[in-house]
Amino acid sequence: MTDATSRDGGGGPSHRWVEAGVAVLMALFGVIVIVGSFQVGIGWGPEGPKSGFFPFYLGVVIIGASVVNLFRAMVEIDRERLFADWDQLGQVISVVIPSTIYVLAIPWIGIYVASMLLIALFMKWFGRYGWSLTLSIAIGIPAITYLLFEKWFLIPLPKGPIEDLLGL
């Protein structure tokens, strides 16, 4: 990542480099789109334009716009401006990491257990609530969800070994 290399002033990643990084990543995405378009043909086939025809030009425009955005980021954005300070980013990352683990864990332990752990973690870690309130909400919300989805609307949600054990 570009932001790790440029700690101007030490307060956080510079906004300029983050914007530049986003523009570069977008241009790379444009390149991927163009490569994919070539794989299916960008020309004119028997049924008219081939599948890659439209995406090819999308890729070209994405790269073009990203180059302008990159240029603008480098020229117009104040060198001193921060994207966010490290404390703020720490807050964001402390949400992103547990949430990512949460979504990755859902196929293995089911959405109910994962949700209980996520809510409990948030309440204990950020909110510093007592165990009784934490547990009642951490168990209560998934329980309400269970009744609402599985019993009332008959929409099954992903379940894991614990639900199997309980026979739910």
Next chain:
Amino acid sequence: MEEIANLFHGFAVVIQPFNILLMVVGILLGVIIGVLPGLGGANGVAILLPLTFSMPPTSAIIMLSCIYWGALFGGAITSVLFNIPGEPWSVATTFDGHPMAQQGRAGEALTAAFTSSFVGALFAVLVITLVAPLVAKFALQFGPAEKFSVYFLAFCSFIGMGKEPAFKTVAAMMIGFALAAVGLDSVTGQLRLTFGFPELLNGFDFLIAVIGLFGIGEILLTMEEGLSFKGRAAGINPKVVLQTWAELPRYWSTSLRSCIIGCWMGISPAGATPASFMSYGIAKRVSKNGHKFGTGEIEGVVAPETAAHAAGTSALLPMLSLGVPGSPTAAVLLGGLLIWGLQPGPLLFVEQKDFVWGLIASMYLGNIAGLIIVLTTVPLFAAILRIPFSIIAPVILVLCAIGAYTVHNSTFDVVLMMAFGVLGYVLKKCNYPLAPMVLAIVLGDKAEEAFRQSLLASQGKLAVFWSNGLVGTIMALGLIALFWPIIQDGWSRLRDLAMPQRFL
């Protein structure tokens, strides 16, 4: 006159007890969604969409559209009481709404906000009732080239009218189109851009994108700001309501102007947020109390709220009559129509009369019900806002995950949602607009299909988009919208040359 008969038939559909119940539930859910940070109209409707799969389409759309009205109302509550806009379109409401609350006039501000919202919505529904059938009838003659030109106009308006830098809008929009292109190509039946990943066979569902970009992204932004809610007490009693109502007719001209601005901005997909700012700005310039704006002027609440609601409601006009949604939430509702097996667009008015007029009738009744509900339940919602964010945030995360999962019963979608969430946070911070990206994901396949069909018919000549007066006019409007900032700039320079140093 046929429309009037249809409308009354629509009222008969809506007044069934089950539908009334759904309406009330929808509005209550909508206000909660509007009040809570991280749950907006678009992703709130997206999360609840799967719950409606088993309902009849008319009941489903009544509930979902009422969630939308509720969210529009709810945004005002947080703006006035907490100085935190629950929705982007209520930012302008905080300018005068919160100072009023600080002076102990919260009840007055809220009554003004809700009533203005109601007036704006009602105006927009009247416009929809009168104009949508005509537009639909007109659009029935559209061929692929005309269809493409309408999409072209919609997307150009985003680039030219949006407040974000044009090239950022272009980049975000084209990425949306590219994401829409992933998977099965609907014209040739070929797979493309999947690079051998079986998860990408079906492409990217825009509902997942909406839940991630708006829901998760918003939570991350809120975390960064480290929000703490410090709210004003909210008391609304009948006396305050009546007093405010007696005062409001004085601002009829502001109100009417805001209605028109809102409808115009809502139909051309500029959306509710710029409409509310524009309306506030013009009211500030025109009003004789303009210099007092920002210190708690009731007119400064009336203007943005009326426009935001008029825009939010009229965004449904192009969605219903042309199949082109005017806002992300309208796009989600359009996605709902597709899932229920209804094809949005002009044919809807011919083939699904019950549905269309049921929806339009529900807009009238939903807004009346909404006004009554929000006026009576404000303290309840203000209490919800006092729940600390460390409890709300994980619950919203869980709701988003459930919403993303139930779209296709796929756990991969939940992971994708998280990725969209991080993307949404970074893009929002870098001032990339998210709405055009979402609309491009929704409309990508249709726009591409129309484009390719037009080219097929013309043997690849782009001149097909100028081949007759109709398509040429729409394309020209699109180009005007696209280059609007440049045109405006040139115009003001010309004017400066013509009458030097008179104003400013």
